[in-house]
Amino acid sequence: MSTIIEIQGLTKKYGDLTALNDLTLNIQEGEVFGFIGPNGAGKTTTMRILTTLLKPSSGKAWVAGESVIDNPRAVRRNIGYMPDFFGVYDDMKVWEYLDFFAACYDIPQSTRLGMVDDLLALVDLGHKKDAFVDSLSRGMKQRLCLARTLAHDPQVLILDEPASGLDPRARIEMRELLRELKTMGKTIFFSSHILSEVADICTSIAILEAGGLVAYGDMAEMKRQLRAHRLIQLRALGDLTPIQEFLLRHEAVESIITSEEMDIPSDSLRFDFTGDDAALSQLLASLIGNKFQVVAFQEETGDLEDVFLQVTKGIVN
Amino acid sequence: MTELVQEPATKKKSFIQRLRENPVTVKELRSRMRGRRAFVVLTVHLLVMSGFITLVYSAFASAASGPFGPDSREVGKVIFSSVLGLQVMLVIFVGPSFTAGAISGEKERQTYDLLRTTLLSAKSFVAGKLLSALSYVLLLIFVAIPLQSIAFLMGGVAVIELVLSQVIVLVSAVTFALWGLYASSRMRTTLSASVVTFAGALFVTVGIPVVVGLFSMILSPFFAGAAVFSWQAEAALMYALMFLAGTNLPATLIVSDIVLVEEGSLWYFSTSVGGFSGSSHTVWLFSPWPLFLILYILLAVVLFYATVRRVRKIATQ
Numbered sequence: 286m287s288t289i290i291e292i293q294g295l296t297k298k299y300g301d302l303t304a305l306n307d308l309t310l311n312i313q314e315g316e317v318f319g320f321i322g323p324n325g326a327g328k329t330t331t332m333r334i335l336t337t338l339l340k341p342s343s344g345k346a347w348v349a350g351e352s353v354i355d356n357p358r359a360v361r362r363n364i365g366y367m368p369d370f371f372g373v374y375d376d377m378k379v380w381e382y383l384d385f386f387a388a389c390y391d392i393p394q395s396t397r398l399g400m401v402d403d404l405l406a407l408v409d410l411g412h413k414k415d416a417f418v419d420s421l422s423r424g425m426k427q428r429l430c431l432a433r434t435l436a437h438d439p440q441v442l443i444l445d446e447p448a449s450g451l452d453p454r455a456r457i458e459m460r461e462l463l464r465e466l467k468t469m470g471k472t473i474f475f476s477s478h479i480l481s482e483v484a485d486i487c488t489s490i491a492i493l494e495a496g497g498l499v500a501y502g503d504m505a506e507m508k509r510q511l512r513a514h515r516l517i518q519l520r521a522l523g524d525l526t527p528i529q530e531f532l533l534r535h536e537a538v539e540s541i542i543t544s545e546e547m548d549i550p551s552d553s554l555r556f557d558f559t560g561d562d563a564a565l566s567q568l569l570a571s572l573i574g575n576k577f578q579v580v581a582f583q584e585e586t587g588d589l590e591d592v593f594l595q596v597t598k599g600i601v602n
Numbered sequence: 603m604t605e606l607v608q609e610p611a612t613k614k615k616s617f618i619q620r621l622r623e624n625p626v627t628v629k630e631l632r633s634r635m636r637g638r639r640a641f642v643v644l645t646v647h648l649l650v651m652s653g654f655i656t657l658v659y660s661a662f663a664s665a666a667s668g669p670f671g672p673d674s675r676e677v678g679k680v681i682f683s684s685v686l687g688l689q690v691m692l693v694i695f696v697g698p699s700f701t702a703g704a705i706s707g708e709k710e711r712q713t714y715d716l717l718r719t720t721l722l723s724a725k726s727f728v729a730g731k732l733l734s735a736l737s738y739v740l741l742l743i744f745v746a747i748p749l750q751s752i753a754f755l756m757g758g759v760a761v762i763e764l765v766l767s768q769v770i771v772l773v774s775a776v777t778f779a780l781w782g783l784y785a786s787s788r789m790r791t792t793l794s795a796s797v798v799t800f801a802g803a804l805f806v807t808v809g810i811p812v813v814v815g816l817f818s819m820i821l822s823p824f825f826a827g828a829a830v831f832s833w834q835a836e837a838a839l840m841y842a843l844m845f846l847a848g849t850n851l852p853a854t855l856i857v858s859d860i861v862l863v864e865e866g867s868l869w870y871f872s873t874s875v876g877g878f879s880g881s882s883h884t885v886w887l888f889s890p891w892p893l894f895l896i897l898y899i900l901l902a903v904v905l906f907y908a909t910v911r912r913v914r915k916i917a918t919q
């Protein structure tokens with residue numbers, strides 16, 4: 286995989302306020318990259334710079350090898366951008382909306398008609414082709430806007446809060462759509478503050494706070510790095526006290542949490558484990574070997590919210 | 603899905619073809635001419651014009667006291683002047699009202715950023731906005747030409763008068779529309795853009811003549827009391843007044859017509875000046891319309907490129 290978005294020391298200042306501070310990150314081709322952070326963290330500023338709408342105070346950025354500062358037109362050819370807030374035109378039908386934007390991307394008229402049908406089918410709006418854009422629901426408008434970003438078949442999609450303001454069904458539809466675009470080979474760079482969604486579809490994430498990057502990397506790796514040790518949940522038949530005593534004698538077990546200390550089932554307990562997979566497997570084997578009636582033994586993966594809370598300090602809201 | 607990858611059009615399009623295919627023009631005209639609105643506006647416009655002409659004719663007929671009714675040539679002249687007056691109002695107020703909201707409206711609707719991330723050049727964008735606004739204003743002007751032709755039936759108006767007046771009106775329409783477009787590119791809201799546009803248009807058409815009138819009233823006692831007022835000074839004053847007439851739409855139309863009808867010349871005429879010396883000198887004066895056309899065409903070019911520059915500029919804030 287090659288780097289498709291490269292950001293080097295990007296800084297944006299508005300007077301005394303630093304909206305973005307020395308941001309450096311690389312996004313690989315085909316990735317679904319989640320850009321997370323509280324409101325005012327600098328996500329939209331970064332996206333506006335990448336989409337050639339805003340000049341950075343310092344630093345550089347490239348999209349598909351083209352500089353956003355020196356060659357904005359070439360960058361625009363390679364990106365599809367969906368802002369967090371966008372409007373639609375009155376007196377315009379759905380097909381006219383897509384046809385208009387396709388024409389703005391120099392797509393010949395002969396190609397546009399079939400292409401509009403394909404795009405509408407992709408976002409499941411084929412039945413709304415002759416409806417006025419203004420009459421669509423928020424979720425439909427959001428999907429239409431996503432179809433618009435695809436009109437010129439860009440390599441990179443930059444989506445600012447694509448699921449914001451959507452009801453649960455529309456959110457699920459949007460998530461499925463992003464998955465489909467990923468399978469089409471698009472690189473998706475999107476911001477969100479709905480962490481469960483990011484965790485669901487992202488391959489990599491970056492967490493931004495107060496204009497600074499606080500964490501960045503491969504999704505699974507991030508979770509692993511940010512968690513110093515593994516949390517294992519065990520369920521067994523009978524009295525749990527002998528198991529607790531057995532576990533405490535194991536050198537890789539750090540602490541044990543019982544149902545009295547935490548909201549877990551009474552037949553279960555949790556413990557911190559510092560060993561690797563082989564050590565964990567051995568521990569399970571020895572539990573079985575000691576005739577403990579283990580019913581379930583699994584690692585708690587933790588979620589992105591844990592990671593987010595761990596790395597951010599709540600500086601901006 | 604069909605293949606969406608498009609090769610950029612390499613075949614060079616003609617200027618007319620580019621204008622005809624400009625996506626902004628197509629979109630705006632499609633929206634503007636959709637439904638009954640455009641038809642109703644045109645009908646009301648023609649009804650108002652017809653009513654106005656009927657009113658002018660009736661007023662003139664009842665005021666005329668000759669044994670054979672009103673002089674048809676004079677009626678023709680009055681109708682011609684009245685329709686021209688309405689055209690001037692359209693050009694000064696209606697045209698700019700369309701363009702004043704053309705760019706600021708995109709900002710307010712939050713569609714501006716969507717357009718700016720496409721491959722649509724700033725020049726095409728501005729040209730498209732201008733053309734769509736002008737098309738409608740010109741339509742309103744052209745539909746009134748049959749009403750103008752009533753003046754020919756009555757007599758008293760030469761073809762050259764009609765042609766000259768329409769050329770002046772057309773050039774003014776472009777310049778005033780571009781002024782509105784420039785204001786729209788500078789302002790964040792349509793309201794402020796409209797205020798600036800109308801203030802500018804009023805200053806040029808009404809403000810300057812009022813200021814000149816006030817100055818001449820203030821200065822006339824000094825000239826009247828001057829012991830020596832040379833013919834050169836009188837000639838210079840006449841040149842200055844003709845120059846000022848050449849900066850003002852109504853003044854240009856009136857003075858050019860007077861030169862054409864009274865002096866029988868399209869381009870220039872001579873007049874005698876003597877000052878207080880008693881000697882008579884002949885000075886040649888040009889009709890104001892060539893100066894007006896040069897000034898307004900130059901202004902239109904400057905405003906067009908200033909607007910393009912403004913649209914092209916990548917935001918720093």
